[in-house]
Amino acid sequence: MRISILAPGLALLVAFTAIAGAGSDPSAVALMQAVSARADSGRQQAHLRFTLTPKSGTAQIREATAYRSVEPQARRLAICFEFPAAIRGSSFLAWDAREPDAADDQWLYLPALRRARRIPGRDRGSYFLGTDLTYYDIRSFGRIEVTEYQLGAIRPLPDDKTVVEVEGEPENAALKQELGYGRVRWRVDPDRALIHRSEHWDVQGVLLKTIEYRDLQLLDGIWVARTIAVENHKTGHRTELTFSDMNNRPDFDSARLTPAGLERGG
Amino acid sequence: MRWHATASVLLAAALSFDTHAADSGMHASLSAQGLFGTHAPSTQALRLQGVFEGESALGRSARLRSAVHVESDPTDRLEPDRPRQANRSRANRRWLIDDDGAVELDELFLDTKQAGWDLRLGKQQTVWGTSDGIKVLDIVNPQSFREFIVDDYERSRIPLWALSAVHPLGDRGALELIAIPDLSFHDVPESGALFEITSPSLTPQASLDDVRVLSLIGAHLSDGSPALAALLRQADALTPRQLQSALTHLIVPSIEQRTERPPLRADTLEYGARLRGSLGAVEAAICVLRHFNDVPRAALDFRTDHVDITRSYLQSISFGAQISVPVGPTLVRFEGVYGTRAPIPALDFPDDDLSAVAPSYGAVVGVDLTVRDAGLVSVQLGELGLRTDSRHYAVPARNGFATVLWRDEIEPGRWVGEIFSAVSLQRGDLMLRGRLRWLLRDDLHLQIGLDAFAGDRAGVFGQFDLLDRVGAELIWSI
Numbered sequence: 207m208r209i210s211i212l213a214p215g216l217a218l219l220v221a222f223t224a225i226a227g228a229g230s231d232p233s234a235v236a237l238m239q240a241v242s243a244r245a246d247s248g249r250q251q252a253h254l255r256f257t258l259t260p261k262s263g264t265a266q267i268r269e270a271t272a273y274r275s276v277e278p279q280a281r282r283l284a285i286c287f288e289f290p291a292a293i294r295g296s297s298f299l300a301w302d303a304r305e306p307d308a309a310d311d312q313w314l315y316l317p318a319l320r321r322a323r324r325i326p327g328r329d330r331g332s333y334f335l336g337t338d339l340t341y342y343d344i345r346s347f348g349r350i351e352v353t354e355y356q357l358g359a360i361r362p363l364p365d366d367k368t369v370v371e372v373e374g375e376p377e378n379a380a381l382k383q384e385l386g387y388g389r390v391r392w393r394v395d396p397d398r399a400l401i402h403r404s405e406h407w408d409v410q411g412v413l414l415k416t417i418e419y420r421d422l423q424l425l426d427g428i429w430v431a432r433t434i435a436v437e438n439h440k441t442g443h444r445t446e447l448t449f450s451d452m453n454n455r456p457d458f459d460s461a462r463l464t465p466a467g468l469e470r471g472g
Numbered sequence: 473m474r475w476h477a478t479a480s481v482l483l484a485a486a487l488s489f490d491t492h493a494a495d496s497g498m499h500a501s502l503s504a505q506g507l508f509g510t511h512a513p514s515t516q517a518l519r520l521q522g523v524f525e526g527e528s529a530l531g532r533s534a535r536l537r538s539a540v541h542v543e544s545d546p547t548d549r550l551e552p553d554r555p556r557q558a559n560r561s562r563a564n565r566r567w568l569i570d571d572d573g574a575v576e577l578d579e580l581f582l583d584t585k586q587a588g589w590d591l592r593l594g595k596q597q598t599v600w601g602t603s604d605g606i607k608v609l610d611i612v613n614p615q616s617f618r619e620f621i622v623d624d625y626e627r628s629r630i631p632l633w634a635l636s637a638v639h640p641l642g643d644r645g646a647l648e649l650i651a652i653p654d655l656s657f658h659d660v661p662e663s664g665a666l667f668e669i670t671s672p673s674l675t676p677q678a679s680l681d682d683v684r685v686l687s688l689i690g691a692h693l694s695d696g697s698p699a700l701a702a703l704l705r706q707a708d709a710l711t712p713r714q715l716q717s718a719l720t721h722l723i724v725p726s727i728e729q730r731t732e733r734p735p736l737r738a739d740t741l742e743y744g745a746r747l748r749g750s751l752g753a754v755e756a757a758i759c760v761l762r763h764f765n766d767v768p769r770a771a772l773d774f775r776t777d778h779v780d781i782t783r784s785y786l787q788s789i790s791f792g793a794q795i796s797v798p799v800g801p802t803l804v805r806f807e808g809v810y811g812t813r814a815p816i817p818a819l820d821f822p823d824d825d826l827s828a829v830a831p832s833y834g835a836v837v838g839v840d841l842t843v844r845d846a847g848l849v850s851v852q853l854g855e856l857g858l859r860t861d862s863r864h865y866a867v868p869a870r871n872g873f874a875t876v877l878w879r880d881e882i883e884p885g886r887w888v889g890e891i892f893s894a895v896s897l898q899r900g901d902l903m904l905r906g907r908l909r910w911l912l913r914d915d916l917h918l919q920i921g922l923d924a925f926a927g928d929r930a931g932v933f934g935q936f937d938l939l940d941r942v943g944a945e946l947i948w949s950i
Contacts, residue, residue, distance in 0.1 A: 258884065258885055266884070266885035266886065266911075267914065268885065277643075279643070289914070290911065290914040290915065290949070291499065291501065291914075291915060291949030292909070292911055292917050292949070294499065294949075308753075309752075309753040309798055311753075311798075317626070318624065318625045318626040319599065319625055319626075320597045320599045320626075320629070321599040321602065323602065324602075324755060324796050324803060324805075325803065325840065325842065325848065326798060326801055326802055326803040326840050326841060326842045327798055327801070327842075328842050328845070329801075332842070332845045333845040333846075334845070335845075335846060335884070336845070336846060336881055336884025336885050337884075461590070461640050464640065464643060464644065464646075465644065466590075466638055466640060466646040466648075466748070467640075469599075470583065470590050470592070470638060471535075471583070
């Protein structure tokens with residue numbers, strides 16, 4: 207096994223995270239904490255291409271520009287659709303409150319209405335804009351809330367020394383229902399604290415979907431996945447998100463991530 | 473004078489196709505639409521439409537956007553002949569190619585930032601209300617009623633030339649100021665149009681009050697009395713509308729109708745402000761707008777040989793408020809508006825101490841719920857009305873309504889459905905608007921629709937009981 211450059215950090219995290227996910231394997235908690243604590247740009251702009259492929263039939267393509275920022279109160283994400291023409295000009299804005307008790311907020315801008323409509327918050331397990339990713343997947347994007355899972359021991363993979371496997375279950379039945387997952391297995395690169403792949407089982411224990419993070423690249427000192435591929439094993443539906451023109455130091459106006467900015471087109 | 477409209481359209485078209493500017497873009501869509509009545513099989517409209525949109529970045533902090541709409545409908549039933557457009561300012565009129573074709577500048581504005589303010593200068597839409605289908609606080613832009621309220625939302629709101637400025641206040645707050653040097657008002661269907669408004673809740677009608685009015689007219693005219701007396705004896709056998717028509721033809725040699733548009737001056741400029749913010753999960757806004765009512769007051773004036781009916785617009789100040797708060801899985805929202813002066817839908821006549829003017833109000837409570845993953849169900853209960861003593865006029869002072877909206881992606885990215893229904897709480901009449909959009913290809917989609925009305929023919933919705941229709945529209949995006 208290679209010597210991880212994160213090893214000292216992991217050791218410290220083990221010490222500080224003994225309370226996280228009581229009953230979890232401390233090494234696994236430390237590893238997933240490292241994944242969650244991985245450097246983040248704070249602000250990001252990218253062109254986003256959604257490829258939605260049903261089990262039978264032709265693929266649907268959607269293209270958008272995504273803006274993301276991490277603020278003290280909330281993580282903010284705006285997706286402004288550009289293609290196809292039927293949804294051109296539509297935008298979605300989500301504020302994911304960082305305080306556990308604070309409410310999340312979402313707005314939808316439809317050009318025909320010329321206004322950003324505040325919409326009811328969705329369950330984290332609801333699917334996001336017709337994709338196979340849930341709102342929880344979108345907001346976590348390769349990270350997890352370690353305290354929400356009971357994590358098992360780290361398992362090395364015999365055929366791939368660069369990654370290890372960690373399996374976890376949401377802490378309780380209510381959380382399983384909320385997330386829509388009964389069990390998750392992550393394949394993690396411990397050196398880079400990066401999730402390469404995750405498999406998700408539903409609450410009944412049936413394999414639900416697989417998420418793969420591909421084309422991993424270092425951009426401005428931050429690891430990013432340029433492609434996220436999801437396969438829903440139940441429906442046969444597949445989603446591929448491809449990022450291009452990624453910018454970890456964008457100069458977009460912060461107002462773009464507000465309801466007023468949505469109405470003004472940023 | 474059409475030079476202004478022509479120049480605007482040419483300018484917008486040129487900007488739409490300016491592909492050399494950095495960060496510019498242009499889009500166009502062409503559509504063919506057929507609308508067919510179901511009661512008495514007939515064609516309501518056969519429309520060919522084109523929308524040309526352009527956007528150009530001007531430097532780092534300015535952006536120009538334009539949109540031109542071209543339309544032709546040879547059936548010419550929604551707006552028979554050439555619309556007079558007396559309700560619109562000269563700068564806002566459509567360019568009428570012939571009886572059934574028109575070109576309209578939908579948008580032409582410049583966005584820029586100055587001293588922390590987002591400025592938008594030009595022809596634009598400003599939306600303050602959030603209610604579905606029935607506009608309560610959406611008072612800035614007038615609306616086209618040529619298809620009552622079943623037209624597409626984008627087409628029904630009439631853009632205005634305006635300067636608006638938005639200053640962000642914290643994360644969720646903003647102060648918005650607007651000045652509108654464009655005195656344009658609702659497009660109300662003219663007499664003979666398919667969706668001519670006849671409900672007494674919305675427009676002056678023949679009634680016993682009208683008999684009184686016409687008696688006064690008779691008294692002012694030297695030769696009308698014998699015929700008037702004969703007609704009044706059998707008035708009970710006639711419908712109000714027949715009575716009005718008969719009286720009009722019997723005793724009034726001619727009625728001259730005219731619309732008085734307010735002149736644009738400093739004291740007639742429309743302007744307003746809106747402040748929005750939040751407290752915890754509660755989002756709220758208050759607004760005030762000094763403006764003209766978009767519906768004119770109709771007043772009689774007796775002359776020696778004819779009667780003038782003059783329509784004029786009343787200046788008013790409207791105060792509004794809105795609030796929304798998440799409650800469990802739902803979003804509960806309220807909006808209300810109070811206007812200081814609005815016309816009562818009745819003929820206002822001289823020599824009387826009554827004035828057909830009253831304060832107006834509107835309020836709506838809505839509950840929104842997410843269904844499935846991308847669907848929305850919204851239920852509303854509201855009322856629009858006049859704070860007046862209706863004893864003097866045969867006009868209902870209150871129009872209560874309830875609505876339901878459902879919208880969902882039936883198959884994500886391919887099938888989208890929407891149903892909106894509204895019912896009048898006073899008369900029980902109702903309307904239903906259904907749309908199903910099918911994405912055939914990335915650049916081609918088909919929309920089929922159904923519009924239905926039912927109930928009391930004197931009702932807001934029931935008046936169109938015979939205009940139920942189905943339709944299909946094929947839209948090609950370039």
